Amino acid sequence: MNEHEIESPRLESDRPNEHATGTGGLGSKSAYFALFSQIGITLLVANLGGALLGRWVDGLLNSGPIFLVVGFVGGFVVGALGAAQIVARGLKQFEAQDAIEKAARLARRRAESEDKELR
Numbered sequence: 001m002n003e004h005e006i007e008s009p010r011l012e013s014d015r016p017n018e019h020a021t022g023t024g025g026l027g028s029k030s031a032y033f034a035l036f037s038q039i040g041i042t043l044l045v046a047n048l049g050g051a052l053l054g055r056w057v058d059g060l061l062n063s064g065p066i067f068l069v070v071g072f073v074g075g076f077v078v079g080a081l082g083a084a085q086i087v088a089r090g091l092k093q094f095e096a097q098d099a100i101e102k103a104a105r106l107a108r109r110r111a112e113s114e115d116k117e118l119r
Contacts, residue, residue: 035090042086043079050075 054071058064 031094035086038086039083042082043076046079046082047072047075050078 050071050073051068052071054067054069054074055065057067057071061067
């Protein structure tokens with residue numbers, strides 16, 4: 001390249017992105033909000049369903065609040081297992097997105113180094 005020719009400016013910064021979290025195009029806030037919303041709804045529905053089922057059984061048997069408590073605890077266990085599955089699935093998605101972003105950065109760096117070698 002001639003010293004009088006002007007090189008086109010780079011569109012990317014060399015500085016690391018401080019806001020990158022590996023959540024893809026949706027952004028970190030919306031992805032985490034969706035994940036935590038799913039967890040909360042799962043726990044709420046399971047606990048409420050177990051408690052209502054226990055109360056219904058207590059009403060049929062006139063047994064006091066024993067099945068209400070059993071239903072609530074059972075609902076909590078079921079909700080916790082469901083929440084654990086949601087978290088595991090979310091973590092896999094975040095890790096997969098991180099791997100894609102790392103591969104893209106590596107490909108960009110290789111392309112840049114090849115461009116520099118050709119000059």
